[in-house]
Every structure is written in structure tokens, then in C-alpha cells.
């Protein structure tokens with residue numbers, strides 16, 4: 001499905017609606033350039049999951065964990081060389097524990113996915129417009 005948003009708030013709202021329909025344990029692979037709006041989308045996801053938390057890019061860590069009525073693990077792979085580092089911090093445990101996992105810069109860790117991830121691609125159309133494509137499992 002393709003959506004166009006015209007502001008950060010609209011992207012957050014889409015993320016919230018999307019996450020409200022996700023099962024626990026879902027893996028969301030996000031793609032898009034710097035400043036595309038991946039973190040904005042994940043901030044919305046947290047809201048849609050009923051989490052009253054501040055979501056920012058995990059700058060100094062690979063993952064931020066948000067806990068409340070549900071659990072969201074927010075990964076940022078920007079600084080990673082490859083999936084090995086992700087396995088080193090216990091990626092497989094994250095997959096098993098039933099949290100929703102949202103992964104920014106998924107292109108860096110493609111081999112970590114098991115084929116059941118939901119792909120979300122965000123493209124900058126202009127300063128404020130974004131095309132957000134939410135794929136099926138294992139598609140783009």
C-alpha cells in the first residue's frame with residue numbers, strides 16, 4: 001500500500017494506525033534516506049501501541065527499548081558494518097521475546113531478517129511530502 005504524507009505529524013499518524021494493527025513479535029524493516037522520516041514513523045508506532053515514551057533515533061546505542069502495555073524495540077543500523085554486530089547484541093533474543101521490532105537502515109542488516117518482516121519504505125518527494133510504501137511480508 002502507498003500513502004503520501006505532507007508533514008511529520010501525518011507520518012506519525014500513519015505509523016500509529018499501522019502499529020495498532022500489528023501483532024506482538026512483528027518485525028518492521030524501515031528503508032529511506034537520512035531525514036526521510038523513519039524515526040517519525042516509529043514515534044507514531046509507539047503512540048499507536050499505547051506507549052507514552054519519547055522516541056528519538058538511538059544515536060549512541062543500537063537499540064532503544066520502550067515498555068508499557070506492549071513492548072517496542074527500536075533499532076538504528078546506520079553505524080553498523082553488517083548484521084554480525086546485530087547478532088552480537090542478541091538480535092535473535094529480541095525476535096523471540098514477542099516485542100515489536102522496528103529497524104531503521106534495514107538495508108545494512110538484510111541477512112538478519114527471516115522473511116516475515118514487514119517492509120516500510122519512505123521516499124522524500126519534496127521538503128514536506130513523503131511517499132510511504134508498506135509492503136507485505138518479505139516484499140518491498
Ligand SMILES: Nc1ncnc2c1ncn2[C@@H]1O[C@H](COP(=O)(O)OP(=O)(O)OP(=O)(O)O)[C@@H](O)[C@H]1O
Nearest residue numbers: 005006007008011034035036037038039040128130
Ligand atoms: N511528511 C513528512 N514525514 C516525516 N518527516 C517529515 C515530513 N516532512 C518533513 N519532515 C521532516 O523530515 C525529518 C524526518 O526526520 P527523521 O528523524 O524522522 O528521519 P529519519 O529517516 O529517521 O532519518 P535518519 O536516517 O537520520 O535517522 C524531520 O525533520 C521532519 O520534520
Ligand SMILES: [Mg+2]
Nearest residue numbers: 038039057104
Ligand atoms: Mg532516524
